[in-house]
Amino acid sequence: xxETVTLSVNGQSVAVPASSMVSAAIAVSRVSHFRSSIKGxxxxxxxxxxxxxxxxxxxxxxxxxxxxxxxxxxxxxVMTGEDYSDSYGRPRTIRRTTRTCDVLVVGSGPAGLAAAxxxxxxxxxxxxxxxxxxxxxxxxxxxxxARASSDxxxxxxxxxxxxxxxxxxxxVFDASQTGRVLAETTDGVVEILYQSLIxxxxxxxxxxxxxxxxxxxVCGAGGLQALVKSGLPIEGKRVVVAGSGPLLLAVAxxxxxxxxxxxxxxxxxxxxxxxxxxxxxxxxxxxxxxxVGLKRRLAGVKYLTGCWPVAAEGNEELERVTLRQNQRTWxxxxxxxxxxxxxxxxxxIALLLGCxxxxxxxxxxxxxxxxxxxxxxxxxxxxxGGLELSLVEGQIAGFAATNQRHLAEQHIVEKEKLRGFTSxxxxxxxxxxxxxxxPNAETIVCRCEDVSWAELQQQSNWRSAKxxxxxxxxxxxxxxxxxxxxxxxxxxxxxxxxPIFPVRLSSLSQFTNK
Amino acid sequence: xTPGVYDVAVVGAGIVGAACADECSQAGLSVVVIDSGVxxxxxxxxxxxxxxxxxxxxxxxxxTHFSRRLWSELAPDLPDAAExxxxxxxxxxADEEEMQEVxxxxxxxxxxxxxxxxxxxxxxSEAEPHLRRGxxxxxxxxxxxxxxSPAVARFLVERARSRxxxxxxxxxxxxxTNDGPRLADGSLIAAxxxxxxxxxxAPMLARGLEVQKRKGHLVITDRYPGxxxxxxxxxxxxxxxxxxxSDSVAFNVQPRRTGQVLIGSSRQYGxxxxxxxxxxxxxxLDRAAEYMPDLPRLSAIRAWSGFRAATPDKLPFIGPxxxxxRVFLATGHEGLxxxxxxxxxxxxxxQLLNRRSEIPTAxxxxxxxxxxxxxxxx
Numbered sequence: 001x002x003e004t005v006t007l008s009v010n011g012q013s014v015a016v017p018a019s020s021m022v023s024a025a026i027a028v029s030r031v032s033h034f035r036s037s038i039k040g041x042x043x044x045x046x047x048x049x050x051x052x053x054x055x056x057x058x059x060x061x062x063x064x065x066x067x068x069x070x071x072x073x074x075x076x077x078v079m080t081g082e083d084y085s086d087s088y089g090r091p092r093t094i095r096r097t098t099r100t101c102d103v104l105v106v107g108s109g110p111a112g113l114a115a116a117x118x119x120x121x122x123x124x125x126x127x128x129x130x131x132x133x134x135x136x137x138x139x140x141x142x143x144x145x146a147r148a149s150s151d152x153x154x155x156x157x158x159x160x161x162x163x164x165x166x167x168x169x170x171x172v173f174d175a176s177q178t179g180r181v182l183a184e185t186t187d188g189v190v191e192i193l194y195q196s197l198i199x200x201x202x203x204x205x206x207x208x209x210x211x212x213x214x215x216x217x218v219c220g221a222g223g224l225q226a227l228v229k230s231g232l233p234i235e236g237k238r239v240v241v242a243g244s245g246p247l248l249l250a251v252a253x254x255x256x257x258x259x260x261x262x263x264x265x266x267x268x269x270x271x272x273x274x275x276x277x278x279x280x281x282x283x284x285x286x287x288x289x290x291x292v293g294l295k296r297r298l299a300g301v302k303y304l305t306g307c308w309p310v311a312a313e314g315n316e317e318l319e320r321v322t323l324r325q326n327q328r329t330w331x332x333x334x335x336x337x338x339x340x341x342x343x344x345x346x347x348x349i350a351l352l353l354g355c356x357x358x359x360x361x362x363x364x365x366x367x368x369x370x371x372x373x374x375x376x377x378x379x380x381x382x383x384x385g386g387l388e389l390s391l392v393e394g395q396i397a398g399f400a401a402t403n404q405r406h407l408a409e410q411h412i413v414e415k416e417k418l419r420g421f422t423s424x425x426x427x428x429x430x431x432x433x434x435x436x437x438x439p440n441a442e443t444i445v446c447r448c449e450d451v452s453w454a455e456l457q458q459q460s461n462w463r464s465a466k467x468x469x470x471x472x473x474x475x476x477x478x479x480x481x482x483x484x485x486x487x488x489x490x491x492x493x494x495x496x497x498x499p500i501f502p503v504r505l506s507s508l509s510q511f512t513n514k
Numbered sequence: 515x516t517p518g519v520y521d522v523a524v525v526g527a528g529i530v531g532a533a534c535a536d537e538c539s540q541a542g543l544s545v546v547v548i549d550s551g552v553x554x555x556x557x558x559x560x561x562x563x564x565x566x567x568x569x570x571x572x573x574x575x576x577x578t579h580f581s582r583r584l585w586s587e588l589a590p591d592l593p594d595a596a597e598x599x600x601x602x603x604x605x606x607x608a609d610e611e612e613m614q615e616v617x618x619x620x621x622x623x624x625x626x627x628x629x630x631x632x633x634x635x636x637x638x639s640e641a642e643p644h645l646r647r648g649x650x651x652x653x654x655x656x657x658x659x660x661x662x663s664p665a666v667a668r669f670l671v672e673r674a675r676s677r678x679x680x681x682x683x684x685x686x687x688x689x690x691t692n693d694g695p696r697l698a699d700g701s702l703i704a705a706x707x708x709x710x711x712x713x714x715x716a717p718m719l720a721r722g723l724e725v726q727k728r729k730g731h732l733v734i735t736d737r738y739p740g741x742x743x744x745x746x747x748x749x750x751x752x753x754x755x756x757x758x759x760s761d762s763v764a765f766n767v768q769p770r771r772t773g774q775v776l777i778g779s780s781r782q783y784g785x786x787x788x789x790x791x792x793x794x795x796x797x798x799l800d801r802a803a804e805y806m807p808d809l810p811r812l813s814a815i816r817a818w819s820g821f822r823a824a825t826p827d828k829l830p831f832i833g834p835x836x837x838x839x840r841v842f843l844a845t846g847h848e849g850l851x852x853x854x855x856x857x858x859x860x861x862x863x864x865q866l867l868n869r870r871s872e873i874p875t876a877x878x879x880x881x882x883x884x885x886x887x888x889x890x891x892x
Binding site for chain 1: 551552553554555559595664665668683733735736737738772777789790792793795796797799800802803809810811812813814815816817818
């Protein structure tokens with residue numbers, strides 16, 4: 001048994017493994033309700049990766065802290081619900097630091113790690129920054145102690161040996177000025193000056209609103225996985241995994257290994273698309289092996305295609321889900337609904353810098369360079385393509401950013417081949433039109449500001465929706481509702497400006513030439 | 515009324531244009547409102563929404579006081595989304611010198627029948643516990659209010675539409691003629707009178723108009739109900755806000771009904787870029803932190819900038835263009851556009867209908883500028 005820490009949640013003492021996040025401690029103390037929404041609904045975590053802001057709680061007197069991104073510390077005092085009484089945090093000194101590097105990599109998922117390693121081969125000074133406390137991104141979250149033979153262990157080791165400067169728990173809030181990034185950390189604010197920038201900002205899940213989706217214990221698919229990796233106990237819990245994309249199988253496999261009672265997997269894509277997808281995999285033996293392995297491990301779990309959730313119900317938290325397949329709807333009892341509709345790239349920093357997009361992903365050339373000189377992009381942010389492609393693109397970007405184009409060249413053929421798989425992936429998991437009918441008039445679409453579907457339908461564009469309903473104006477800044485609205489109403493993303501993440505006010509004035 | 519011809523074309527659907535449309539339609543005039551974007555999307559969206567009586571000059575006092583009364587009359591009709599809240603203003607005095615200004619301001623307001631109260635240092639910190647200790651006091655103006663202006667603009671436009679007014683959004687106007695506005699596609703919207711209510715963009719449709727863009731910044735926090743209770747403005751604001759040449763910042767914070775705190779303010783000339791100027795933002799936040807030491811620990815959600823329409827004599831232009839008698843101006847409100855929108859609309863309609871106004875209109879007539887200019891040219 002690993003070390004434990006003891007903290008207080010709503011006045012109750014809780015002991016959890018030392019590596020747990022606060023979100024896990026809250027779950028362990030049997031609180032499913034993290035915060036009350038502005039209309040008074042109970043809310044719980046959904047994304048598990050720091051972007052939805054639904055897991056905000058008051059930690060040591062400081063309100064609005066993301067519990068899923070905050071590691072538990074001995075003696076910590078956590079309050080959930082809406083207790084703002086004097087929750088403005090303790091006075092403390094904010095550490096202000098400046099770092100200088102040749103290459104800055106934003107994101108330490110597979111693409112970021114590969115990029116950092118490749119760039120370091122040139123002898124360049126490389127810095128990696130990530131919002132999370134540990135490297136690995138979402139896919140390798142909490143795998144730092146994984147078995148040595150795994151892919152992740154290999155990359156963690158490579159990067160460790162390369163002695164790369166890292167900023168943990170640093171969220172970039174401003175990158176609008178070329179050559180400089182500003183980020184906030186737990187105890188301060190850091191300015192990083194760079195010559196070249198590699199964006200490996202990854203992707204987030206697309207959530208679609210349906211009646212009841214804002215109940216506690218309805219989370220993303222990757223979201224539930226991330227929460228479990230951060231310490232949420234899942235053993236014996238009945239879980240329905242739903243939505244779309246290859247992630248569903250990986251999540252189901254993981255949850256099952258952790259002891260979850262997997263009720264079923266509901267994939268919205270039709271069986272015929274999935275069969276075409278399987279044929280497509282024949283050209284990629286490695287993916288085929290993975291897929292077969294997954295399927296075998298999930299043998300016995302009900303896997304329905306052309307099936308999706310239409311409603312979630314429960315008193316104060318999720319109790320049952322209504323599913324639909326063809327014309328049939330039925331209810332299934334469960335403790336968790338893990339539901340995500342494939343992935344969308346994280347584009348905020350690229351947009352701040354003015355990088356051109358292509359199909360809602362960062363447009364890059366064969367060397368992963370964006371439309372802005374010396375700004376590179378690799379991995380999911382250039383289009384959802386999966387782990388292997390991320391590793392390849394990361395290496396190309398890392399080499400190309402450090403005048404090692406001959407080394408980058410060696411990976412280009414592989415990249416083009418894997419990119420072919422991307423378009424197959426996106427075609428296969430294309431969302432069906434019926435999903436546009438999921439929300440009813442009262443369904444909340446913007447969870448930060450509690451904006452209903454009916455209110456949104458009265459608006460003609462994003463600008464008008466923001467002004468007149470406050471949709472997208474809350475702390476998540478449209479990270480959750482944005483992709484849903486794009487699918488539901490076809491409105492493209494509005495302008496992005498700093499701060500691209502909520503930050504302490506003091507952080508906004510730390511690095512100005514006053 | 516000629517068929518196919520509007521009595522009035524209002525160009526600009528910010529709060530000033532919206533108020534003009536509402537007032538004109540109320541008076542029975544047929545109205546068309548044209549905006550290059552959405553209702554309330556310009557300075558109306560960027561500003562604070564502070565409804566305040568100001569006494570920089572007799573004319574400014576008259577218009578703000580008159581307008582504030584109109585706001586209190588409108589209040590019962592406003593939708594919930596307008597978040598109209600009579601939270602009052604406290605002018606914060608840092609030292610004894612500023613307390614003298616409190617006294618001057620107090621007698622001036624009382625003379626004009628505006629209820630105010632002087633607060634000593636203790637009363638100030640009781641009223642606003644998050645202000646720093648040791649401030650000298652302040653002047654409380656309980657009748658001042660705050661509102662969410664885009665919702666008000668929308669309400670006023672919708673009310674005008676319910677009386678038959680027509681809204682044309684996303685339509686760029688190229689030129690204002692005596693026969694009505696001409697759109698970018700060359701077509702003319704025929705109107706008896708055209709009102710230029712395009713804020714700091716007004717000179718694009720009225721060449722030579724002495725309206726300058728004065729950039730401002732704001733930041734909004736996450737929800738902290740009760741952190742601030744009144745609109746708080748430093749009295750030093752009077753020193754800094756009205757310097758016509760240099761950049762300035764002032765402590766100016768507002769409680770939103772949502773529990774969010776809106777933090778201002780900055781004033782800048784010669785910066786017409788729409789993005790946030792980090793240096794000004796930093797200065798502004800540092801100034802705010804001097805007055806509220808707990809503020810830096812709050813979580814900021816967004817920062818943005820906008821443009822006030824500033825005139826050389828700090829008074830708006832309300833009335834006919836000297837060069838085109840059937841084109842009216844309703845612009846140049848600087849930082850008081852939300853407050854004075856309702857008064858502006860009344861004065862415009864009074865002029866259109868040759869009605870007697872409740873307050874003298876002369877100080878706001880555009881001819882006050884061009885007269886001196888023409889004389890100079892001759």
